[in-house]
Amino acid sequence: MTGPFGRNSLEALRFGGAGVVAATREELGKLLRGEVLLGVPLRERTTYRIGGEAQLLACPADLEDLRRLNAYLVDRSLPSFVLGGGANLLVSDRGFPGVAVHLGGFSRLAFKEGVVNAGAGLVLDEFIKSCLRRGLVGLECLSGIPGSLGGALRMNAGAFGAEISDHLVEVECLDGQGRFKVLQKDEVAFSYRQALRIRETYITGATFRFPPGCKEQLFLIREDILARRRQRQPWQYPTAGSVFKRPPGHYAGKLIEDAGLKGRVLGRAQISPKHAGIVINLGGARASDVLGLIRLARQEVLRQFRIELELEQELIGFEREESG
Numbered sequence: 001m002t003g004p005f006g007r008n009s010l011e012a013l014r015f016g017g018a019g020v021v022a023a024t025r026e027e028l029g030k031l032l033r034g035e036v037l038l039g040v041p042l043r044e045r046t047t048y049r050i051g052g053e054a055q056l057l058a059c060p061a062d063l064e065d066l067r068r069l070n071a072y073l074v075d076r077s078l079p080s081f082v083l084g085g086g087a088n089l090l091v092s093d094r095g096f097p098g099v100a101v102h103l104g105g106f107s108r109l110a111f112k113e114g115v116v117n118a119g120a121g122l123v124l125d126e127f128i129k130s131c132l133r134r135g136l137v138g139l140e141c142l143s144g145i146p147g148s149l150g151g152a153l154r155m156n157a158g159a160f161g162a163e164i165s166d167h168l169v170e171v172e173c174l175d176g177q178g179r180f181k182v183l184q185k186d187e188v189a190f191s192y193r194q195a196l197r198i199r200e201t202y203i204t205g206a207t208f209r210f211p212p213g214c215k216e217q218l219f220l221i222r223e224d225i226l227a228r229r230r231q232r233q234p235w236q237y238p239t240a241g242s243v244f245k246r247p248p249g250h251y252a253g254k255l256i257e258d259a260g261l262k263g264r265v266l267g268r269a270q271i272s273p274k275h276a277g278i279v280i281n282l283g284g285a286r287a288s289d290v291l292g293l294i295r296l297a298r299q300e301v302l303r304q305f306r307i308e309l310e311l312e313q314e315l316i317g318f319e320r321e322e323s324g
């Protein structure tokens, strides 16, 4: 697959040499109001702190900019993917031979009683705090989840029995054909860590409606949630949270632990001795180290328990056979 959202498109199209990339940057620089950066190390933009360079990083300033960027990418069949906070991504050591699109400029935030309209580029936890400060109930259990609001919607991020979609009214997005859409919550088909109908779109914003509550109590819940997260997760190391989705009726971490893999090291990556569902970067880990542990965990859990583990994290810039 090439063009927007063709994240594993390396075999389909290579971007060409440095001259082509520089010329593309020049063209995009003229076309867009937002920044276009050359050779951006993705290890600096992912929570794993792993990954090579994106040839280009484009940061459209607004919807019109995004439309122009999308049309350009589609026209030239250039590979691209949307980079949020990089909290759920494993990027290849070779990087991404195409355009990473970052929507950090979509950061509006408007409150009207319990109704909140927010840009997808907001940092999720900042957005949560803004809502709690106004005594709005519903996001407190998601406190401390890293990443952007757009990424949270795309992943239907959740914790402690709550999901980002719980109080959602509608999502705004631009599809690969350049059509702006406002989808009602039930049109999106949200399920566990999935948002089917907005999977291949640029999510630009969302509207929520929250019931009112007591601000002080909400912050107490938030503190409790943050403490529990610190207790359970290996927060001292770079990670991207849970590697696998929860298989029905099981916990991925427990299965990996029961398979005898807790603490297993490969290169500079390790299956966390604190939580076997998480892989940590011990410092200087390569994507291939993490991928090796992912493969091992999958193989052993399948062999020992006949249960297939499905990745929650997304792989960026890998050849199809590498990621299989």
Ligand SMILES: Cc1cc2nc3c(=O)[nH]c(=O)nc-3n(C[C@H](O)[C@H](O)[C@H](O)COP(=O)(O)OP(=O)(O)OC[C@H]3O[C@@H](n4cnc5c(N)ncnc54)[C@H](O)[C@@H]3O)c2cc1C
Binding pocket: 047, 081, 082, 083, 084, 085, 086, 087, 088, 089, 103, 120, 121, 145, 146, 147, 148, 149, 150, 151, 152, 153, 154, 155, 156, 157, 158, 159, 201, 202, 203, 204, 233, 239, 240, 241, 242, 314
């Ligand atoms: C320490 C730690 C703890 C975590 N705990 C949790 C947890 O409790 N619950 C949970 O659900 N997750 C958790 N995660 C995973 C991660 O925080 C979530 O998946 C988060 O929602 C990812 O958001 P992001 O902006 O970083 O997205 P990214 O990682 O940048 O991208 C993830 C996917 O979303 C797409 N995407 C991002 N933004 C947009 C957009 N605007 N439009 C379209 N597509 C977009 C990307 O292309 C990619 O496919 C944790 C991660 C870490 C590092």
